[in-house]
Amino acid sequence: MRLVQLTIPTGKRQTILETLDDRGIDYVVTDEESSRDYTAVAYFPLPSAAVEPILDEIHEAGIDEDAYTVVVDAETVVSRRFAELKAEYEDGDVESERISRQELQAEADSLTPTFEIFATMTIISAVVATAGLLLDSPAVVVGSMVIAPLIGPALGASVGSVIDDEELFFESVTYQIVGVVLAIAAAAIFAWIVKTTNVVPPGLDITAVDEISERLAPDLLSLAIALGAGVAGIVSIATGISVALVGVMIAAALIPPAAAAGVAIAWGQPSAAIGSTVLVLVNVLSVNLAGLLTLWYVGYRPDNLFALDETESRVRRRVIGLAVIVLVFAVFLGAITYTSWEAGNFEQDAREEVELTLEDEEYDQFQLLDLEVVMDDNYPFRGPERVVVTIGGPPGASAPDLADTIHERVNRHADDPVDVQVRYVQVVER
The missing domain is CATH 3.30.300.70 (RimP-like superfamily, N-terminal)
Structure with a gap:
């Protein structure tokens, strides 16, 4: 449930209130005296599934993006008309349970920190993961996943694609590229320091460490992990469920393999880093592919209907491109799996x-x-x-x-x- 706070521009009061009345929406209106551009503020509760269509209809009635529209969670609404409205818009499927397009965009923005924080937390998580791998400690590796800030950029690219927000898309893609490079570089530098200072036993065979060796020769099942993380991440953000645990799953697909690649580079075994690097790349692409398909499936579209055809064409091209690249990497992982078999x-x-x-x-x-x-x-x-x-x-x-x-x-x-x-x-x- 959501509570919408809407500022009504001068001359639009009757039109907006008639729209709310026609939809059977309870509302409260207060006069607005802080600006001559607005005459009133309307407050009204909505089921989550009704936020997007109602706001779109109000937008068509004359409310532009310069007006203030605030959407917040509402714990309880006691109203017979609200119950009827909820029955109208919610039928139990994923599409009716999803949050509005406006909330989705805001959520994707909020999940992506500033670049300085993103870079710092990525480096820290990679260092912690590297330490966990060298210690052969699953608990430490899991801890590195918790602090990794990867869910925002991983999901932001998909969100930006389907709602025609190219700025969000390119920002998220940039974050992902930088994140992968930083993670591998930070892991390699830290592992090299650890090796040269003899913090670990001299002559340590990294292939004998289970937490490392299993990521140097990944198999095809790793692809299922990334695809599952992408779908789960999008479903969680689209339905308003907490994304904290899903963020750990996405980090599990990215941070440990990146750390394993860094360790292999530091140990002077670049060929051993090939498998884990491919695993990082295929996981990044798979998360994006799964997220993009899931968002389009649950019904997210751009607010401008004139941009729908262009957006659909763009999404189709990106899906095909991602699918082809993932398929190529999947063949590579399949070859590794066959060799292991x-x-x-x-x-x-x-x-x-x-x-x-x-x-x-x-x-x-x-x-x-x-x-x-x-x-x-x-x-x-x-x-x-x-x-x-x-x-x-x-x-x-x-x-x-x-x-x-x-x-x-x-x-x-x-x-x-x-x-x-x-x-x-x-x-x-x-």
């Missing part, structure tokens, strides 16, 4: 081959204790480099040709030759 299959096949080998009568005194597939460092398309097989057997047992047999059978399932190390451990059963 092949590596998983190879490990399973290698294990089965070792187990089948040990089932032979000449090796029945041995048992498989462990099998580890060591991946190479060719990020983001990692493949098996070495297989380490740990075999247990009784003291004094030997099988000189076992290692060669395992090597041969394991490499049947490898596209490229893979080293196989066989370790023997004495097993004493009592």
Whole structure:
């Protein structure tokens, strides 16, 4: 529910009040003495879904944007006519639950801080995320998402597109580009300082840190996270629901991958940064694409009907452009996913081959204790480099040709030759 405070220009009082009467809207009018341009102020409650059509109708009656129109939340309205008005405009679907176009624009503006604050908070969140990744601490990484100011620019570009506010669109796009660059640069600089000052153990292998490695070789599921964040963010802002938690989700799609890219650069592994950088870009574009489609679907349009065709054409071009780029990145992520799937299959096949080998009568005194597939460092398309097989057997047992047999059978399932190390451990059963 909303309470609208509307200043009525001189000569428009009767027209405005007749419009409110025709719509069955309760109102209170007070005389206005602060300016000769306005004669009165009207106060009237509206269901959220009615704000946009009523304000548009009043605008057509002669209220221009220079007049003061204030829309605030109303907790409770006790009125039979209001209940009838609510039943008329609200039918339970998303479109009827959404806030007005005017409120949406104001909300998008309010979610985007000044550039100085945006840059500062982005740098801080990237530094915190980098520390969390190096500590392998999910809790710290989540904390970096909470303080990231990314939801405003991420949603502002979509809002600006559908309501024909090109200034908001270009400002939001600029913020997003600068935000991505700042996040990766801040993470790289901080990680380099941490490395050179030996704050972390010398020789730290970043690929062995789970929080980092999983973002250096992202898979196709990452795309679903970004698309979900974009849809959820737009639905939350369009229906007036708190966007705080959704902002964390959008930051989850952007800040940790950017920090992982910065860490890889600081460690002198630019190829390892490719996957996480692509993940950042595809997430940014996916959030924008999902937001744009969702806003258009729920019915947001520019206030100027003469600009509708031009806006629709512009939105269509942007949707197609974003979809094509996201599809290209999706193919890249799909290739990474396929490579990971092949590596998983190879490990399973290698294990089965070792187990089948040990089932032979000449090796029945041995048992498989462990099998580890060591991946190479060719990020983001990692493949098996070495297989380490740990075999247990009784003291004094030997099988000189076992290692060669395992090597041969394991490499049947490898596209490229893979080293196989066989370790023997004495097993004493009592």
